Amino acid sequence: MASFKIKSTSSIFLTVLGSGLGNVVEWYSFLAYAYLTPVLSKLFFPDVSEKKSIIYVFLIFAIGFLARPFGAIFFGYLGDKVGRRKTLIISQLLMAIPSLIICFIPTHEQIGFSAAIILSILRFVQGFSIAGEYTTSLCYISEMSPKKRRGLYTSTVPSSTAIGILISSFITLGIIHYFEKNNTLYTYGWRVSFFIGFVLNTLVIFIRLMLKESSVYTNQKKELGKISFKKFLSLLAKKEVIKLITVVVLLVVAYAYFYQLIYIWNPTFLESYLKKSNDFSLAVNGFSMIVFSIFILIGGFISDYIGRKKVIIYSSIFMILVFGPLFYLLANMNEVMFIYLYMFILSISFGLYVGASSSLFAEIFDTKIRATALSLAYNIPYAIVGGLTPALLSTVLFQGNYLFIILITMLIMLVAFITSIYLKETYKKNL
Template identity: 30%
Template sequence: MAIEHYTYPNTFKNQFKSVLGGSVGNLVEWYDWYAYSVFSLYFASAFFPEGDQTAQLLNTAGIFAIGFLMRPFGGWLMGMYADRKGRKAALTLSVLLMSAGSLVITFVPGYKQIGIVAPIILVLARMLQGISIGGEYGTAATYLSEIAPSNRRGFYSSFQYVTTILGQLIALSILLVLQRYLLSPEQLSDWGWRIPFAVGAILALSAIYLRRNLSETHSFRSETATEKTKGSMSEMFKFSRELRVIVGLTIGSTVAFYTFTAYMQKFLVNTSGFSKNDATTITIIALVAFMFAQLISGVLSDKYGRKNMMICYGVLGMLTTVPILTNLEHANHIWLATSLIIISLFILSMCTSISAIIKAEQFPANIRSLGVSFPYATTVALFGGTAEYVALLCKQSGHANYFYWYLTACIGVSLIVSITMRDTEKFSRMNE
């Protein structure tokens, strides 16, 4: 039976504390996850000394993809844990796993010291982080959606990607400081690339403290479903239509997100011909704009509707992706490249700012975290985790533009789903 939405926490102080606690761990986790990508330009040769730069980047991108393959397992494990033991417990555990992986990468010797064992350990560390990040999205999305007032769910949801981007910005800022002020390129390649992973492990301590002091959501505490159905895969698969919606929406957003964030720095260096320093600067500026765009899009979605925002993203994304990437490929000025990326990210924010709340509204509380985490993580593993690898393969084959059309097609899938899905503002299981 539908009941009036319970607004929890009911004071600004408690709301701020809960939003901060629910999202700051997301910041730390995505900082750790993204540090691998932005510093791979420097540590690729430490683990794969043979071959040209593109071949080395392909190897590190392959490991990046392996980490993504663990995300469905993490989505299942952490989603089930969150639905059975609580959102707070799962959020704390996910940060612990991510920081453990960062510590391993910080201290693992290179190929010259221990041979093939070095990349094997790197793979294992990324697998551990993949489990962590696989459950983080769904659990954080569930927590933020359950504490949000019903008329501000889009705005609250936007904080998930605000902290995701902020984590990326911190990783890039550390790289920029190391590049320009502290270390030479040789020092960065020799040992300096280890610094950000050590910083990530230290930052995790603050996130663990904040999450240990979170208040559990009212939705979880008042859940009356039987223990057998909480976090149950069989229960989740009863919602086949909702699962298809999550997969379809995720295909377009995840390929676009990893293209214009994680892969873009390499694209600027390896395709557009910018220096590593300029590529880092461009990416930082674009991500700052992307971060603020989340909040703007979240507010707009509460006013004009989340489904309408998703449709706008799909239409604009399909129309602009190929022209923007084609022009970016030949861009020879830093501000031209920055402007093109910002345009793409502003369009993408129409989707990323609200995608989490749309997914969380599909499921009842007893399987909400699992229902979001597992299909999302599986889709990201198949499409987001391989985006960089597919782009590099197209580049190596001499047909970089094939990837541009591939991305456009993925956005098209999300557009079709956005048009045909039920409007969650009218049919939300969050109010049941």
């Protein structure tokens, strides 16, 4: 009995490690591009104004989000037909290969506008890859975890994503500062960040080759293999499944919006509205991302004892009640300590929400369609909300109506709260 426990524990550890590192590395690779925006704008769009060149680089960044619904369909179906493990390896390959190609891609100086077209294609492939990584990891970890610890282990997926984003920002900005001093940033220095991404992705692929397939999936593999594509679509189209997908979509809208608000758009708010420095906004974001990643794990841990539903409801209520006063004070006080307090409080409550909801997203669907249903329910709203939120908030802010931001945020969280009331509890469910 003791030897079985050791083997089981080591297997779970390797599973969490392989999945977690994959998320860290994929999000490092995906967001390195965003942190290199000022550099890429000059290399790929040197013939237009600085503002236009930055907009063009962000449009290419948006292509990665547009690719997510296509990746959701492909990787979701693949995960249900050939297995979670193989799907994760393919997803990692599709992030590694474009990263390597970007290391050698010619710039506008060599081949003109064709360079931007090639970069756009590579970013589409990486966005396609991201769609398969996150939701397949949720399915894989939830199916491999013991029921009593499923919330905690599954919460390592979003927590590792947050860590990957944090690492990406610090490594990429460190590379920028280092190569700027040597006057080699625009010759080859900018490529180093992508090469690091390629090396890390390759290492994770080797780790994932050592992983076992989910036993929950393996037990139904023969039955799943006999299901035709037409039959598979009919399973997805069932009224009950559509209802569950809608529930997840509404929870993901709040998830995606709040994430963009706090961690993607907030630095713009600090710099353009409160006139803080870039270094300060980076420090605040780094601090809050660490708090966020820790409380995701705490949210998953707590949900194993009191249930996913209660944690989601309580955290939603808390965010509805505190966001308005906190944001109003933030916009009017402009005090350093309060900015940190604002990010600390919201990162705690949002971390608990994400930690509990992540395992619920996987548990709510049947094994036969879990990867596909979750991939569609998560990636499509995230692509839309993730792509539009920063632009929407900036437009509202620059018109001087920051109170409308409070209204939008409270409304979105209210929808999440109402949705969570009608949730069926899943933490005791056998997968």
